[in-house]
Amino acid sequence: MSIDKLSTSLVSGTNENSLSLANVKLDLSMIKVEVPAEYKGLSGALTSKRRTAAEEGTAHQTARRLGILFQNILPPTPELLRAYGRRSTEIGNKSPPSTEQGINNSIFANYLGADITSVWAAATSGASSIAVHLLACLLARLWPAPEATAIWVEIVAERRRRVVEQANQGVYMTSLELQLICREEFSRADLAAWDSGVRAWIQIADDAQMLRQKQLMLIINNIHIPVNTGGSTYDSVLDAWTTSLVAMENLLCG
Numbered sequence: 001m002s003i004d005k006l007s008t009s010l011v012s013g014t015n016e017n018s019l020s021l022a023n024v025k026l027d028l029s030m031i032k033v034e035v036p037a038e039y040k041g042l043s044g045a046l047t048s049k050r051r052t053a054a055e056e057g058t059a060h061q062t063a064r065r066l067g068i069l070f071q072n073i074l075p076p077t078p079e080l081l082r083a084y085g086r087r088s089t090e091i092g093n094k095s096p097p098s099t100e101q102g103i104n105n106s107i108f109a110n111y112l113g114a115d116i117t118s119v120w121a122a123a124t125s126g127a128s129s130i131a132v133h134l135l136a137c138l139l140a141r142l143w144p145a146p147e148a149t150a151i152w153v154e155i156v157a158e159r160r161r162r163v164v165e166q167a168n169q170g171v172y173m174t175s176l177e178l179q180l181i182c183r184e185e186f187s188r189a190d191l192a193a194w195d196s197g198v199r200a201w202i203q204i205a206d207d208a209q210m211l212r213q214k215q216l217m218l219i220i221n222n223i224h225i226p227v228n229t230g231g232s233t234y235d236s237v238l239d240a241w242t243t244s245l246v247a248m249e250n251l252l253c254g
Helices: 003-011 018-023 037-045 048-056 058-073 078-092 117-123 127-142 145-168 176-183 188-208 210-221 233-253
Strands: none
Touching: 037 078, 037 117, 048 058, 048 117, 058 117, 058 127, 058 145, 058 176, 058 188, 078 117, 078 127, 078 188, 078 233, 117 127, 117 188, 127 145, 127 188, 127 233, 145 176, 145 188, 145 233
């Protein structure tokens, strides 16, 4: 569905919010939320360029939009998100930006240290965006970049289609915020950049936790778990994502 058709569908919906929706011009993707306490330690590991990208650039916009798009269908996993913040901070601070004056003044200054742009973008976008970041890590683990990007494009398109359908049917659980986000563009280039940023983070995390990562992969490779292969790509990904979130939350809660 094209952006024009999508906008028309939203504005012509029966929901009483439709009239105001047509006149609202607010970029919700630029709103920055308070960073959870467990993630604040990452701040010192950011270069100025990466901080700007994570708080004001495309990385933040994409994290925020994806978070709003999927937040209504995600299970609450507070312990998992807190644990992820603590571990991310531990990893990020193992490779902080250099404090040497000569290096800081060089053309490479903004590219030193761990690239934690995607994590900080998620942390400044809300809890659901952090959960989206975990999905991005999952997809990046399982598929090469072109395939992972194609999956993002497909699940975003399907989620938007379902939101529009709900709005047109007068489903009041479809919030104005969600409808507004559905009117914004999710370009393939932005989703590819999101995937690329997450891959950079995964590489850093693997290097920082090399022994643990090898031990984990040995365990995983020797466990035979049935994989959901039925249904659409959207349904399969959502099922694997939410199941993983709940499983990790339960594990952390004991």
